[in-house]
Amino acid sequence: MSRKVFEITKTFRTKFEATSDEVLRWFPGHMFKSMERIQAVLKDIDCVIEVHDAKIPFSGRNPRFRDFINLRPHILLLNKYDLADINVRRKELIENKLKTQGVDTIFYTDLRTYEKSPILKDHILPTAIELTNSRPRYQRQGNPEYNILVIGVPNVGKSTFINAIRWSHIKTKGRATQVGAVAGITRSLLNKIMVHNNPVTYVFDTPGILTPSIPNVDAGMKLAICRCIPDKIVGPENMSDYLLFWLNSHQRFDYVDFYGLKEPIDNVYDFLAEIAIINNKINKSRNQETSNEHIMVPNFEWAANKFLKDFRNGRLGQYFLDDNELMVKQTEEISKN
Structure with a gap:
């Protein structure tokens, strides 16, 4: 990791805060x-x-x-x-x-x-x-x-x-x-x-059957970004927020070059805005303060869906999301020795 990237990312989130626990109850x-x-x-x-x-x-x-x-x-x-x-x-x-x-x-x-x-x-x-x-x-x-x-x-x-x-x-x-x-x-x-x-x-053939109780938000969000839970349950912007957090916390900054960004980004809406602007996906919206004017707003939903699609299709590279499970296994092996 370069010094510049280190300085930028050292203030990034260290914990993911979900806006809803709906993913745990589906x-x-x-x-x-x-x-x-x-x-x-x-x-x-x-x-x-x-x-x-x-x-x-x-x-x-x-x-x-x-x-x-x-x-x-x-x-x-x-x-x-x-x-x-x-x-x-x-x-x-x-x-x-x-x-x-x-x-x-x-x-x-x-x-x-x-x-x-x-x-x-x-x-x-x-x-x-x-x-x-x-x-x-x-x-x-x-x-x-x-x-x-x-x-x-x-x-x-x-x-x-x-x-x-x-x-x-x-x-x-x-x-x-x-x-x-x-x-x-x-x-x-x-x-x-x-x-x-x-x-x-x-x-x-059988229907897909999840565990009746997803243990935590992290497990639920991993299932969601892998499309094991319908996108509409969690929402593409929430899934994009978790995916961006996961990539940054694992120092996987492949997305920076892929989307032509200047540097890693922590805030999901800043990130999605960049994707929307680069792809000319801007919506005209009425200004709530002055109803006679229109403002240009990035299409966050389109950008979120593109981000998820790029991840799911492998365009952002290969990933393994369950390293935390293996870290537990390694810790157990070390303690036995």
């Missing part, structure tokens, strides 16, 4: 119902595949899913891996911590480019079948068909995974399940979807 009724329906169908399931965002491998994972992990073979897909800043050491720490949570089988995926990746065809489904056959299947023992349950929080790629694995194995065109960029688009537990015919394998 748990729609259909999620409660879906948990009940999943438990009811679990007796017919051979293996559980959980999909989560690789940028936040710990934040937001529903602790109720651990019940399923204990009852059935389980695979965790950390998706959007291409957007995550995960080096060899960080991957080791992630996997060590996940093992303490009962997760032993992990794949890192970028499901948006599944046609180019052999992992779906050559590894994930064969591993699911191998894990199933390595344990008693109880009332399903001897059944030649395999049923796989796909679970996860909203908008991490569950439906994309089902469509991708179906295409990889049976080359069926079209989408078996709807894909969207809005958290919670899948609302019901769907019928069986065949994804393989030798052996015959079906998957059950």
